[in-house]
Amino acid sequence: MGQNLILNAADHGYTVVAFNRTVSKVDHFLANEAKGKSVVGAHSIAELAAKLKRPRRIILLVKAGQAVDDFIELLLPHLEKGDIIIDGGNSHFPDSNRRTKELAEKGFLFVGSGVSGGEEGARYGPSLMPGGNPAAWPHIKAIFQDIAAKSDGEPCCDWVGEEGAGHYVKMVHNGIEYGDMQLITEAYDILKRGAGFTDKEIGDVFAQWNKGVLDSFLIEITRDILYYNDDDGTPLVEKILDTAGQKGTGKWTAINALDLGTPVTLVSEAVFSRTLSAIKPERVRASEILSGPKPEFTGDKKELVDQLEQALYASKIISYAQGFMLIREAGKEYGWTLNNPAIALMWRGGCIIRSVFLGEITRAYRKNPNLENLLFDDFFKAAINHAQPSWRKIVANAALWGIPTPAFSTALSFYDGYRSARLPANLLQAQRDYFGAHTFHILPEFKSEKYPENTDIHVNWTGRGGNVSASTYLA
Numbered sequence: 268m269g270q271n272l273i274l275n276a277a278d279h280g281y282t283v284v285a286f287n288r289t290v291s292k293v294d295h296f297l298a299n300e301a302k303g304k305s306v307v308g309a310h311s312i313a314e315l316a317a318k319l320k321r322p323r324r325i326i327l328l329v330k331a332g333q334a335v336d337d338f339i340e341l342l343l344p345h346l347e348k349g350d351i352i353i354d355g356g357n358s359h360f361p362d363s364n365r366r367t368k369e370l371a372e373k374g375f376l377f378v379g380s381g382v383s384g385g386e387e388g389a390r391y392g393p394s395l396m397p398g399g400n401p402a403a404w405p406h407i408k409a410i411f412q413d414i415a416a417k418s419d420g421e422p423c424c425d426w427v428g429e430e431g432a433g434h435y436v437k438m439v440h441n442g443i444e445y446g447d448m449q450l451i452t453e454a455y456d457i458l459k460r461g462a463g464f465t466d467k468e469i470g471d472v473f474a475q476w477n478k479g480v481l482d483s484f485l486i487e488i489t490r491d492i493l494y495y496n497d498d499d500g501t502p503l504v505e506k507i508l509d510t511a512g513q514k515g516t517g518k519w520t521a522i523n524a525l526d527l528g529t530p531v532t533l534v535s536e537a538v539f540s541r542t543l544s545a546i547k548p549e550r551v552r553a554s555e556i557l558s559g560p561k562p563e564f565t566g567d568k569k570e571l572v573d574q575l576e577q578a579l580y581a582s583k584i585i586s587y588a589q590g591f592m593l594i595r596e597a598g599k600e601y602g603w604t605l606n607n608p609a610i611a612l613m614w615r616g617g618c619i620i621r622s623v624f625l626g627e628i629t630r631a632y633r634k635n636p637n638l639e640n641l642l643f644d645d646f647f648k649a650a651i652n653h654a655q656p657s658w659r660k661i662v663a664n665a666a667l668w669g670i671p672t673p674a675f676s677t678a679l680s681f682y683d684g685y686r687s688a689r690l691p692a693n694l695l696q697a698q699r700d701y702f703g704a705h706t707f708h709i710l711p712e713f714k715s716e717k718y719p720e721n722t723d724i725h726v727n728w729t730g731r732g733g734n735v736s737a738s739t740y741l742a
Contacts, residue, residue: 268382269328270296271390272355272414277304279413284308286315316345322376323350324407331358339366348374351403355382357516360431360438364601367399367430376403381427381437383618384416392416394618395424396440396610398433398603416617418626423616425609432603436610439590442520442534444619445513446586447485449537449674454579455489457661461668462564462571466502470494472572480580480650483622511541520593527596532681533586536673562668574657580624581654582678587628588641589681608632642685651682701728 273283273296285301286309287293293308309315316323323346329338335354342352352375354363363379370377381396382389395415397407404426415424427433458464458472470493477486497503517538524531543550564571591607598605611628614620631644641647662679665672684690699705706723714720 268355268386268389269326270300271386272326272328272382272393273306274300274304275390275392275414276410277301277306279410281305281410281413282307284315284318286310286312312341313345316342321347321350322406323347324353324410325351326353326355326380328355328382331356331362335362336366339370343373343375346375349376351376351378351406353378353380353397353403353407354434355380357381357437357441357514358434359519360435363399363431363434371400376400376406378403378407379431379434380411381433381440383437383440383614383620385619388416388617392423392617394440394613394616394621396427396433396436396613397424398427398429398431398436401426401429416621418612418616421612423613423618425606425613427610427613428598428603428605430601430603432597432601432605435597435601435603436594436605436613438516438519438523439594440614440618440620441516442531442537443586443590444485445517445520445537445541446533446674447483447583447620449533449540450579450582450586450678451485451489453665453670453672453675454575455493456670457575457665457668457672458572461562461665461670462568464568466493466504475572476576476579479576480624481576481583481622483624484619485622508547509544510547511544513538513541517541523597524593527593527600529589529593529596530681530684531589531593532677533582533589533674536677540671540673560667560669562670564668574661577654577657578661578675581651581658581682582675583624584641584647584651585678585681586674587624588647591628591641607636607638642682697728700725 269287270285273285276283282305284307285293285296287296290310293310297306297308307318309318315325319325325342327335327338329335335356335358339352346352352370354366354377358379360379363377366379367377376399378397378399380398382393383396384393388394392415395411397404397411408426411424412422415422417423427436455469458469459466464472470490473486473490473493477483477490492504493502495503497506517534520531521535521538524535594605594607594610597603608629611625611632615625615629627646628641631641631646632638635644638644642651658675658679662672662675665675693707696705696707700707704725706725708722709715709718709720709724711720718724
């Protein structure tokens with residue numbers, strides 16, 4: 268990632284100083300990939316600092332966590348007030364909040380920037396999501412927007428917001444990425460296990476989908492993976508152990524959603540699906556003990572493919588709607604001014620979740636910057652309405668076939684819950700008051716002297732309890 272970002276910047280006319288703690292790597296890089304380019308090497312932090320123009324702009328690409336703090340401490344003695352330190356790793360946003368404040372107190376400008384697109388994106392144009400000290404942006408804007416991916420001529424990079432906002436948006440990006448990948452694997456499972464498609468046939472389906480509303484990087488690479496055969500001529504994907512790893516950004520998104528009281532259900536299910544996959548030995552034992560239905564598909568395969576396309580599209584819309592709900596709540600909670608159209612544009616190209624679909628999100632937020640929910644936009648409302656019959660059939664049939672679809676199912680459940688003016692939480696709150704005196708509020712149409720509106724009310728449900736209620740709090 269670091270080498271490719273350097274080469275990218277050099278290609279755009281910038282002179283870049285390269286440093287690595289293993290100085291032999293610097294020399295190898297200069298003699299090979301960077302040969303003939305506007306890249307100079309440094310063999311120490313002092314040399315790095317001496318070769319940079321003021322204000323110095325230093326991008327760190329090191330492992331998130333303590334390593335970032337340790338390297339910043341090594342840098343500071345060689346820097347001057349006003350110099351800019353940019354963390355381009357996958358740091359947790361509270362760390363970026365802290366670093367912005369701590370470095371500002373010492374006279375330095377900190378930027379925490381999400382970088383997405385993998386090694387290829389870094390080389391030819393990543394999605395960049397910078398946030399931190401706003402005073403740094405004028406000094407790095409031209410560089411960042413030059414090296415970023417472009418979508419319809421616009422750079423997939425803009426200032427996200429204060430403190431850890433850049434890394435926060437990257438965290439949500441990664442959470443949505445978890446959801447997209449889980450939805451794709453569930454579609455694959457339905458076609459493979461449910462309808463008996465071969466990997467080549469499923470690859471053909473994804474190739475077809477990539478020409479329509481699902482056109483995206485993840486659909487494209489899934490097509491390539493399913494077409495890829497091992498030396499013996501059989502699909503390599505079928506030889507890969509079915510246990511999925513994770514680095515934590517999806518988990519961070521799910522935890523933050525719980526902290527902010529935002530129902531980001533699809534990302535959470537995607538994280539739990541990875542943890543379920545990880546207990547492979549236990550699942551193997553369960554498969555020999557527990558029974559359930561086995562798929563017996565007898566329908567029209569083309570109809571199934573068309574239904575699955577719509578179910579996947581609708582579920583993706585829900586995932587992004589939930590992601591932007593979380594971003595909205597984060598702006599309120601952390602006091603950030605976040606630019607939703609710019610965020611959608613940043614994700615439009617260069618990053619892992621890039622897709623044609625994101626162009627419509629950008630358009631929706633440009634049309635109405637205060638849009639309460641993506642589902643309220645005419646385009647997405649119409650898309651969901653069109654997809655509903657197919658979406659419901661896919662979820663229902665998967666349940667009847669015994670094929671797990673946690674992401675498809677939670678997306679549909681969220682949609683049905685979100686469009687419900689009344690949910691059964693009235694009974695839940697009555698239960699809480701019954702066993703814990705947690706109180707409830709009365710509906711406005713039933714307010715009375717006995718049950719006043721907007722008041723914590725406790726009822727002695729059995730006549731044996733007390734009349735003292737518990738304190739009201741959010742956990």
